Amino acid sequence: MTVIVKDDRILAVCLLAGKMMIESGSEMYRVEDTMQRIAYNAGAAHCETFTTPTGLLMSLGESRVQILQVTHRTINLEQVERINALSRRFAVHEISLGAFHQALLQLNREAVVFPAWLQLIAAAVISSTLMILYNGVWFDFPSTAIIGTVGYAIFYFGKQRWQVNFLNEFFASLAIGLLAWAAVRLHLGQRLDLIIIGAVMPLVPGVPITNAVRDILAGHLLSGLARGLEALLSVSAIGIGIALTFRLF
Structure with a gap:
């Protein structure tokens, strides 16, 4: 049961980060690379990702699969850079998975947009x-x-x-x-x-x-x-x- 909950949290963080990057105009290979790095750094043994401009799918093993729709897209490369910076901080264990998720939610609410x-x-x-x-x-x-x-x-x-x-x-x-x-x-x-x-x-x-x-x-x-x-x-x-x-x- 604990493993399932952890996998759900990993999927939630990875999908949220990927969705925000797609919405901000990131390249797809960068989105997939970031999602995979987050999953592996969180302790996932195996993961598969599939991304398109309108949605993304990720699986951890054979039983844990989630999909997320992308409804709008713009160009905000500073948002992409901030997500990558959070991913690097998570990779060196400066922040926990939960703190990473909260930081992404806050960044999504307070997206940096020039006036x-x-x-x-x-x-x-x-x-x-x-x-x-x-x-x-x-x-x-x-x-x-x-x-x-x-x-x-x-x-x-x-x-x-x-x-x-x-x-x-x-x-x-x-x-x-x-x-x-x-x-x-x-x-x-x-x-x-x-x-x-x-x-x-x-x-x-x-x-x-x-x-x-x-x-x-x-x-x-x-x-x-x-x-x-x-x-x-x-x-x-x-x-x-x-x-x-x-x-x-």
Whole structure:
């Protein structure tokens, strides 16, 4: 009976850590490696894991199996780093399994998320500086920063309001295209193409694309293809929004 209770606690900790890492945008091979290390350091003799972007399954032996669903995903690499730090502390016996579980629950409740105003400032900086790096002109610097900020604001707040995936990318890119066209027509900008390129950069799913490639190279073909398809749909939504602007104007 004691062994069963301990196995349940090990599974609960491993699955919670894995779910939080997937929700934060971690690679699948890193998720499985972390879960397995936690299980072995907790005293499990054998464990098997199976992870996908929408759920994960873990077993300890033949009779102890649990599954956990992942309902949403975002990018929060600092959360991934904190979970790995807790795992390393557990590996060297600085914290117990129970303390590890409580720390994960607290970290899940108090997820580190940058405030909206800071993300908007970062979007402005990324948009304008990348526009310059793509051989843009300094005259377009302020307009690109403003357009990039507005586009990211639509993306950020639309994600919280709309229940349909990829609508936020579409409307954000559509707004970017319209604002860039208006800026050039009002002589507030010169290079329409570079303004749009710079402004859409905060929307590009760079981390999901990178993780998809890394998962495929690591042998996680199902997860890599699923994440690659999700990133492709995001890019397609962005492209359709920009293309619709050119089509209308």
